[in-house]
Amino acid sequence: MDEKEAYQQKLNAKLDEWKAEIEKMQAKAKTAEADAQLQYQDYIEDLKKRRANLEKELEELRDTQTAAWDDLKSGADKAWKAMSDAMDDAWRRFG
Template identity: 50%
Template structure:
């Protein structure tokens, strides 16, 4: 497996993991008070948006080659970092 394929698989696996965690947080939010649910929904919307951005980066990575792949990889890594930060923020708020 080449480096490009390894990165693509890594990102796809992490996307699936993040989606499962978003689903878990959504279920947790349903059991919260009405005021808390509003805050949780805002947080979940942000997570879904970041996840969608990450998905778009992964799709671009899949179709890129050569130097374009290197550029797309940098964009995907930035989106990855932003998504990781958003997930940590959400985890801390949902505790």
């Protein structure tokens, strides 16, 4: 397995993990007070958008040739970091 394939597998695994965490947040939001539910929903929608953007980055990585891979990987790394930070922040606030 080359570096590109390993990176893609790692990103896929993290996307699956984040999807499960978002689903946990959604379940927790259903049992929260009305005000808290609204806050949860705002965070959840933001996380879903970030995750979708990261999925798009992964698709671009899959389709790219080796020469352009480093450039696209840099963008995916930034999106990954932003998503990770957003998940951490959401759990700190609502976990």
